[in-house]
Amino acid sequence: MNPITFTKQSYIIDGKPGFLYSGEFHYFRVRKSAWRERMELFKKAGGNCIATYIPWLIHEPTEGNITFAGEDHLDLEGFLKIAQETGLRVMARPGPYQYSELVYGGLPRWLYDGYPALHARRLNGESIQRGSVSYIHPLFLEKVKRWFDAVCPLIARYTISQGGPIAFTQFDNEAMGVHLWRGSADYNPETMGFGKSGGRYTRFMQKRFPCLTDLNTAYDSAYERYEDVRPQTPGLPPRTSDTRRKKDYFEFYLGTVAEYGVILVEMMRSHGIDTPFIHNSANPDMNAFFIETVDALGSDFLLGSDHYYNLDQNWNQNNPTPQYAINVFYSNEMLRLMGFPPSIFELPGGSCSDWPPITPHDIKACVLANIALGMKGCNYYIFTGGPNPPGAGLTTDLYDYGAAIGSEGEIRPLYDVVKEIGHFVKDNSWLVEAEHVSDFRVSLDFDYARARQYEAPLTGIRFSAEQAWKFTRVGLLTTAFCSSLSPDFIDMRSDEWLTDLSTPLVVICAETMAQSKQARIVQFLKNGGRALIAPVLPRFDENLHPCTILSDYLGSPELEANDGQQVRFNCGPVVNIFDNGGVSYTQAVPASGKVLGIDEFTNKTISWMSSPTGGGKVVFLGFHWMHAKNEQGQMLSWLLKELGLIQRVICSNPNIWTTLRRHADKSMLFAMNLSTSDMEAEIDCPKNDDTPGSKHHVALKAMTVLMMDPVSGKEI
């Protein structure tokens, strides 16, 4: 069997670019006699891989007694053999932590209950929750090592290089979720090394602030020794220094997670596991927390994300919605920018809850929307289930999950959807190499996507990093999709985009932005780039120290908040644009500037354009919004056209969202109707020279995605 490899853009399966099509299949929940038949069913559906957790909990029921023999649910090796015979590759997920609705998240009961020292802890010392461990606590790592010493050799014997089926090995699962979802990072004092001269946190502080005076200035503190520094002050009204301190701690915490990943991967490698290693961010919102991990692990590592839309009534939506599509979009884009083919390691294949219902119809729309938005590989969670091992299930006895294949082997209507999509990605395997045909770019500042973890609302900060990230999603991106604009993200940490002048760039700024990122925007403009900058200009760097490189380059235009007064915002030909966010007036437009938008009530400038020294073109827009009105889209389109936008798809219905994907001479247009009503539209894909293409009429039932040839209009 050929290994599955991957490039930045795609998977390589059996030597050819192809879609990773995997399904979760737990040997410990399906009786042995059903393994082969169900695997064959998945293969028939187009599957080329299955994934399984390997729960420490069930294999080491009492400390020191590790077994893979005996009952069906322990026979990992038997399972791997049958997968091998069926021709399916395997993603092995040996933990240590797994969740999978197992008690203690799949960790042994004796471990968590017997060794409280290794619990993840809140700042006040309380354990965060059952199953929540302190990742790099020495005692925890010692126990993990014993588990890995047993399970890894078994995995190693069945890797593809050894003639086995295992193509990927995952370490841990949805890291950080067990801490952060309960409202706290890990503050286990031993792990984090508080108060010790050689402690981890102490060393981190020394590295971040080589001079103690700088630390005290930043933290508004009076420490005399690094080991006295604490991650939070019990200060009452939030101060700038508190945000700095929390931010540093959060980054320190992310560093420990990265180290945890490195330690686990090294353990696994030491046992001869030579597959690529993978990990799954628990949801789009957490992708940005893995930058340190990705940097630490380098190549042979692949980060994916989990894209559920509903697992119970606590979720934001019962079914895929346009808001879900926005999350999918930015998640896939983040993964792409981190250098990976966007992979969704848990894509809904049912739910532990019977209600709200997860239907085949909704799942089909969900999966196709993920493909439309750039997904190159997926794993259905789950493809088939069955009874939990005795005492191991956190929910109910039966882990049926409403999956494609029921616990008794029933072939459900969902199977047809899995099969239909499986054949679609096989028949259109070129899609895995395809790129999104975009007509403008949007800056992605990972700092903004993290800020909610540490940023306090500060006096003097009018537009925070967290607000910038929210505006990106509910304002800019939503407006863009409703206006059939086609955005891509660029990574503000990278220099790659600086010389790409092909399309205009929208730069979303908070009042804080790293100096290097501000400098990159300046450089992009100096290179001749065209940028729409909104809704404020940074006045500080990411650590809240004054930094106005970007503003200085633009001529230091002074901005003035309108402080909630009603405005009447007109921009170019678009009048009376609904302000449901906020407006900043530019007091003096730069000398070379031209006013584009004003507040009719005060006649003050909200938007202007200029050509700063050295080339390039800038539109500044002192306005942020939540998408609600068509005029907001008209404004955005008009401003981008002032910057040379050539629209790639034109769709007459704001409720049908489109993406055009292209590779070599092949292209496919996806049209998504994620509303609850049937929708129709005229869709036009103009040619590259901006002359009109041929218009196609499309009709989409509620909650459906349509694929068509953009030239002929033929449905695929």
Next chain:
Amino acid sequence: MNPITFTKQSYIIDGKPGFLYSGEFHYFRVRKSAWRERMELFKKAGGNCIATYIPWLIHEPTEGNITFAGEDHLDLEGFLKIAQETGLRVMARPGPYQYSELVYGGLPRWLYDGYPALHARRLNGESIQRGSVSYIHPLFLEKVKRWFDAVCPLIARYTISQGGPIAFTQFDNEAMGVHLWRGSADYNPETMGFGKSGGRYTRFMQKRFPCLTDLNTAYDSAYERYEDVRPQTPGLPPRTSDTRRKKDYFEFYLGTVAEYGVILVEMMRSHGIDTPFIHNSANPDMNAFFIETVDALGSDFLLGSDHYYNLDQNWNQNNPTPQYAINVFYSNEMLRLMGFPPSIFELPGGSCSDWPPITPHDIKACVLANIALGMKGCNYYIFTGGPNPPGAGLTTDLYDYGAAIGSEGEIRPLYDVVKEIGHFVKDNSWLVEAEHVSDFRVSLDFDYARARQYEAPLTGIRFSAEQAWKFTRVGLLTTAFCSSLSPDFIDMRSDEWLTDLSTPLVVICAETMAQSKQARIVQFLKNGGRALIAPVLPRFDENLHPCTILSDYLGSPELEANDGQQVRFNCGPVVNIFDNGGVSYTQAVPASGKVLGIDEFTNKTISWMSSPTGGGKVVFLGFHWMHAKNEQGQMLSWLLKELGLIQRVICSNPNIWTTLRRHADKSMLFAMNLSTSDMEAEIDCPKNDDTPGSKHHVALKAMTVLMMDPVSGKEI
């Protein structure tokens, strides 16, 4: 023209029971020449009433200059004449506050900006938000009186008794929303009378605590004079006394709102307005805040509610969902129990936002679901719109709203829906007298529905009033609808249900419940009633003083929290019930008791049944949940059947929710599919003697409601 009157159950229109079918139509937003044509269109659609705000803002642009003459948008009288000629009744809504996306909520600019004394204020003295006034501030009432002195005589001349079209007059609009939505009740010191010996708050305190020592005991304070009492203590960790004090203040605040209503109605009556008066609670969540107002206004007053499902991205859902249906259910039930035919004075007829889309398909499902769940009258907000008067619009120039009739008179597809439903309610006017055929009852404790406004999480309170109200909605009611059980609410404040032994009663208890309510449950049981009591027994009254009447009557069974330990809950024949809420063990089941449900891990009792002295039958269930698994429904059904439940509708699909409505020999079954997928089911309405009826197969497209004859199965 006959007046529109109403009973507790229905509207009487032209002397016959009929549905109030109204549409919002603003004379100040539609040009005069279009009034008649659009009114006729609404009449053709089955409309019998239109509603309009009468904005103080535009009629008194500068103080003292009140005018109803001149331009189209001021000609209220002309509008009323045409309504009269068209044969439509009118709901007049002269404010003072209105919102309607008008600046300052429709209050004059000069009023709010010129008289800061009358602003509603936070505890720290800040104004709450623009347009947020302190309702019974003397200066505000003085200005209101001048406005009412001008507008009320005009209204009075056009009431039905004077041969005019005005059938209802509304005071204010969505009262309290402008305060509470911004996170604060009103603490305007002059209005509330803090610190004065004759001040309102001082008098309220004296009345509530005739003995100052009791006050100090309750508030954990040491006041020497009533006038020194303050509505909140700046205490750090919440104490029992803080919750008491906040609760008292909230009730005091609700009392001022009631007084405001009385003052406004008296003003209007003094000018000869003799229509019934109405008011609209802003949403289901606020209905419970109007008890004082309803009590104060007595007959000739009708409280309705507003039932939007989406007005912008901040809403919980883009379209009607089952969760929305739960809100509609409890809202209509609250209105019914307050003594009104459930009336939705603002039902979506479009949206100020273009996105998320409000479609005819969704609105049809929304309105039919409201009818299915007991609505007897409605007003589309809006039926038709047009340009805002100059400078008056808070959103954009055009208030088109995507309404049934566009601002240029376009007849949109939504009009067909309005017409179709208009004809449906006309053809089935008996529905307005129909009652829900229920098979069990649920206790409604209005205290629980209010508790989120004052309740702090207190040590020693394991299950709070707010949790009880949440469990009622996401647990009990959702499970009931998914299990095709048919609930009705009973009002715990009333004695009416005490002798009705027809169906079992589910009593949801927090650890706090008023003494009188506990006593009523005891009385119900003594009368021979059958009750399922869950998930705890009250230990305190509503003011957190010890009170165990109910528990004592049941033999004082001691409850023990399981504190988050995993349980394996089996109840009767239903095993392994998913615990996603919490469990209380009963340490000693009452002597006469029989165990129904246990935790298999500990063998401790979770549910038991007993026949307390004096008759009746009790099932206690120490379990609360969020509906997620079918077993939760099987458990509920089984427990209710132990109490003699005879199910009125049996539906095989948990995603199709049913209600059966009956009047005399007529009945109609509503089947709702508020999911995004097509659904099918077998539905059976057993006969009264519990023998099976005839099964009907139904197929419902996504987001549709079907009406059928329960006997023949014929679609209506």
